[in-house]
Amino acid sequence: DAKTTQPPSMDCAEGRAANLPCNHSTISGNEYVYWYRQIHSQGPQYIIHGLKNNETNEMASLIITEDRKSSTLILPHATLRDTAVYYCIVRVAWGGSQGNLIFGKGTKLSVKP
Amino acid sequence: DTEVTQTPKHLVMGMTNKKSLKCEQHMGHRAMYWYKQKAKKPPELMFVYSYEKLSINESVPSRFSPECPNSSLLNLHLHALQPEDSALYLCASSQGPLRAQGEKLFFGSGTQLSVL
Numbered sequence: 151d152a153k154t155t156q157p158p159s160m161d162c163a164e165g166r167a168a169n170l171p172c173n174h175s176t177i178s179g180n181e182y183v184y185w186y187r188q189i190h191s192q193g194p195q196y197i198i199h200g201l202k203n204n205e206t207n208e209m210a211s212l213i214i215t216e217d218r219k220s221s222t223l224i225l226p227h228a229t230l231r232d233t234a235v236y237y238c239i240v241r242v243a244w245g246g247s248q249g250n251l252i253f254g255k256g257t258k259l260s261v262k263p
Numbered sequence: 264d265t266e267v268t269q270t271p272k273h274l275v276m277g278m279t280n281k282k283s284l285k286c287e288q289h290m291g292h293r294a295m296y297w298y299k300q301k302a303k304k305p306p307e308l309m310f311v312y313s314y315e316k317l318s319i320n321e322s323v324p325s326r327f328s329p330e331c332p333n334s335s336l337l338n339l340h341l342h343a344l345q346p347e348d349s350a351l352y353l354c355a356s357s358q359g360p361l362r363a364q365g366e367k368l369f370f371g372s373g374t375q376l377s378v379l
Contacts, residue, residue, distance in 0.1 A: 184367070193267070193353050193370025194306065237305065250319065251368055253305035 153177065154238045159258040162232075168225040170257050172238030175219045181241060183214060184251070185223045187234040194237065194253075197223065228261045235259075269354050269371035277379055278344060284374045286337040286354030294360050295337040296368065297329060298353040306353055312337060313360045344378045351375050 155173040162168040174183065185197040198205055198212045200221070205212045211224040225232055237256040267288045276282050286295065294313045298306040311319035312331040326348075328340040337354055355368040 186368075188306075191372070193355070193372050194368070195370070196367040199367070250308055250311065252308065255305055 153181075153240045153252075154254045156236075156238055156254065156257045158255065159260070161260050161262055162225075162228045164230060164261055164263050165227055168228040168232065168259060168261070170223040170225075170236050170238075170259065171220065172223070173220045174238070174240045177218050177240050183212065183218075183221050184239045184241060185210070185212065186237045186239065186251075186253075187232075188237070188256075189231075189234040197236075228259075230261050230263065233259060233261045267354055267356055267369050267371035269352075269374050271374060272372070273375045273377075275377045275379060276341065276344065278346070280344075281340070281342045283341065284339040284352055284354075284376075286339075286371060287335055288356045288369070289335055290356065290358070290369065291334075292356035292358050292369070293334055294357045295331060296355040296357075297337070297339055298355065298370075300351040300353060300373070302350075310339075311360075318360070341376075344376075346378050349376055349378045 153174055153176055182199050182201050184199040186194040187197055188194045198207055198210050200212045200214055212221060214221045235256040235258050237253050239251055270285045274282060296311050297309040299309050300306040308321050309323045310329045315331045315334055326343050330338040351373040353370055353373045355370045357366050357368050
């Protein structure tokens, strides 16, 4: 079973920030939070990942709460091309297991003009 | 080159046919993956190859047979499929096995398979 809970869908106005929440209340100390997105008819695309600290890259920012039980992906200025399904995934980073990427149901983000 | 290329993009096959899906990457990645995605569902892991050896088979039926001829190529051989096997088949690669922090998957655009 997926270890994350996300709202099934969200809307966002073009040009505004899109804030996508994710609950991962059973996350372990050695598990990272990853975000991928899947635009229609394409394969999933890596966005960002983090452990404890907030992270930012050219695509998005990731805010992780201090207790690590939830996180928020922020797209600072959403465009129509950001319409996609966004997957929040937790996985083991170290250790003997493969730490495979197991997808949950994701959030369908619709960016509207 | 940061692409994972999958061919064909679309495939229609009968239940008695034998066909193959092909995946190629030239990023020097040493781990490759097959995922299956039904409509409006998340991708499901099928197989993982690490350094050209099969490391994970997620209890996939034997009518799906993976093959990794070299570090750049991954095939999925299909035989005697059922209509419920119709799905988008996604290939992915990563630099190494997903045990390292920061290791990420690069996905192809998939093969849309229809079994009649």
